[in-house]
Amino acid sequence: MASQRLEVLHSMVEAKPEDAFSRYALAMEYVNTGGLEPAVEQFNILLQQNPNYAAGYFHGGQTLEKLGRIDDARELYRRGIEVTGTTGDEHTRSELMGALEMLG
Numbered sequence: 001m002a003s004q005r006l007e008v009l010h011s012m013v014e015a016k017p018e019d020a021f022s023r024y025a026l027a028m029e030y031v032n033t034g035g036l037e038p039a040v041e042q043f044n045i046l047l048q049q050n051p052n053y054a055a056g057y058f059h060g061g062q063t064l065e066k067l068g069r070i071d072d073a074r075e076l077y078r079r080g081i082e083v084t085g086t087t088g089d090e091h092t093r094s095e096l097m098g099a100l101e102m103l104g
């Protein structure tokens with residue numbers, strides 16, 4: 001079932017590579033199935049193409065933490081805090097600040 005979802009999401013991304021939601025969904029499916037490295041790759045592409053996609057910073061940072069890449073997670077959280085400060089997404093900004101604070 002999980003591999004079927006990955007296949008569907010891959011085909012959606014291939015059909016419309018610039019579609020932020022499809023790429024985010026693919027990254028999250030990788031996270032949910034334990035594919036953390038491919039998830040990070042998808043989050044990176046997502047944020048390159050759609051730098052204001054706030055959830056990508058939070059979940060991308062969480063994924064980096066799971067991989068033990070704490071410095072990279074901190075940097076992604078900081079970038080997300082900057083972006084959400086500009087876009088006015090206070091909810092996600094608060095989550096990012098909390099995540100960054102938890103890392104010390």
